[in-house]
Amino acid sequence: MSDLLLDINLQEVPDNYLAGAWRVAHRVVNQADPDSALAQATSLLLSDDLLQLVAPMLSETGSWAVSRDELLNRPYLRLSFPSEEIRALVTRLRRTADGARSQLNLYFSSGLEMQLDRP
Template sequence: MPDLLLDINLQQLPDEYLAGTWRVSDRVLNQTNPNSALALATNFVLQPGFLQLHAPGHTAQGDWTVQRDELLNRPYLQLQLSEEETRALITRMRRSPDGEFSSLNLYFQSGMEMQLTRP
């Protein structure tokens, strides 16, 4: 991990900053079903109009979009998989100055918290 990471203003977060392959580096399940694909995920691949989720012994495909609430313009990641549909508030995004390293914090409707890192 680089020494310097910059916080991204979430109200101005470009959707393309989310594209790429993300590794799940930390998660807190809370009330989430521990056997769900999201709870077991190790990697997310986000490409325009395409989502692929990797979990041990399981791969799921679907779609993702970014939605924003009207009041504060906070970004939500809407995930649509064949087994489930959910959305997660993007609570923090950080990037290295060269854009090669990023971290993304998500808070799901179920209460699950997840930190993703890239590369």
């Protein structure tokens, strides 16, 4: 098995490529609230319509969906929690040829950037 990650065309990516158990590998908080659950998250589980966010002292459950802009068909990840709804632009998705490993980069309007890995 090769560990070479290949870029996936975001305009043609099936929504189910984003589903799965993701581990937060890297984040840049920028001007986002560093105390927010999202800024402290260690993992995200995206399954069916269920979203589970895990942070050191917190676990939140909600729902998720993929939406696309009309002009360029870019995917956005919409995360809905009981207290708020957050939208993130999917800036990069990479996978191994066999789909065993994936890497997902998200950019949130708060300025938070997040790299997620799925082993």
